[in-house]
Amino acid sequence: MRVLIAGASGALGIQLVKQLAKLKIDFKATTGSREGRKKLAPYANEIVVVNSQESPEDFTNVTRDIDIVISAIGKSISLFNPSSRSFHESDFVANKLLIKDALKNKVSRFIYVSMEGAMEANSFEIPGSHKETEDLLVNSGLNYSIIRPVGFFSGLNDLLIMAKRKVIPVIGSGDARTNSIYQGDLAKIIIDMLETGPRVQSVGGPEIHTRKEMAKMIQKKIGGKLLFIPSTLAGAGADMIKLLTSGTGNKLKYFNYIMDHDMIGERLGSMKFEEYLNTIDLKDLP
Known part of the structure; x- marks a missing residue:
């Protein structure tokens, strides 16, 4: 069995790489940058840099001699990691090229990491791009599984960065609930599904918290003041910023x-959010 991890230098991808290496499962990794290659070098023997926008031909035969593809391709959602490319350009276009190549090379299984909200909130660009990819994969004829995490713990690092700046924003009342999952736990769940798994799996962490409860955990760890922002005001601010920079x-x-809004998936994994916070070295955050 040989596995391709696409988007291997991201928060989830690096966890997949580390765990496959530990299990001694043969794999190839793709990343979108030379910086990603450096990040992967200690764990992967075969690393391919691909760029779906500037060099779509990079994807030609990237799945040759591959049995299982795991696509963790995804543009960073961090506000502190800006990019001029849209989510459609960064996510859907790359996955479209990957699915096309997987079909050509008769890959036996394709696992796609989407997101919770891809169905209910696809009018937004981020989940909408995932929905486009899901639809393409479902209609491709490939044997597939779609994983929809409600969110990674690492995706909340922006709030930690803001807490270092003494403010922790909470949109609305803070009563919306979620059970984000540690990316290492999600990687293990995906690896357990390498050969077989459900068509669609909604995935969350072991504990459900309100956004306000999570903000208070961050406050306890780092400090800062909780700043409650009315939803209408936050939405208007986002619209104004979109006029200047759409990304x-x-x-x-x-x-x-x-x-x-509530974002809750099946309660899986083992690491709790408070435990995750205790693993964070604040010096690693900008």
Whole structure:
């Protein structure tokens, strides 16, 4: 069995790489940058840099001699990691090329990491791009599984960065609930599904918290003041920012949505959010 991990240098991808290496499962990794290659070098023997926008031909035969593809391709949702490319360009286009190549090379299984909200909130660009990819995969004829995590713990690092700046924003009342999952736990769940698994799996962590409860955990760990922002005000702010920079505006609009809506998946994994916070070295945050 040989596995391709696409998007291997991201928060989830690096966990997949580390765990496959530990299990001695043969794999190849793709990343979108030379910086990603450096990050993967200690764990992967075969690393391919691909760029779906500038060099779509990079994807030609990237799945040759591959049995199982895991696509963790995804543009960073962090407000502190800006990019001029849209989520459609960064996520859907790359996955479209990957699915096309997997079909050509008769890959036996394709596991796609989407997101909770891809069905219910696809009018937003971020989940909408995942929905496009899901639809393409479902209609491709490939044997597939779609994983929909409600969110990674690492995706909340923006709130930790803001807490270092003494403010922790909470959109709306803070009563919306979620059970985000540690990316290492999600990687293990995906690896357990390498050969077989459900068509669609909604995945969350072991504990359900309100956004306000999670903000208070961050406050306890780092400090800072909780700042409650009315949903209408936050939405108007995101619209204004979108006029100046669509990428950041789209991130903010979806951030506002998830902060004010329940996002709950099947309770899996083992690491709790408070435990995750205790693993964070604040010096690693900007």
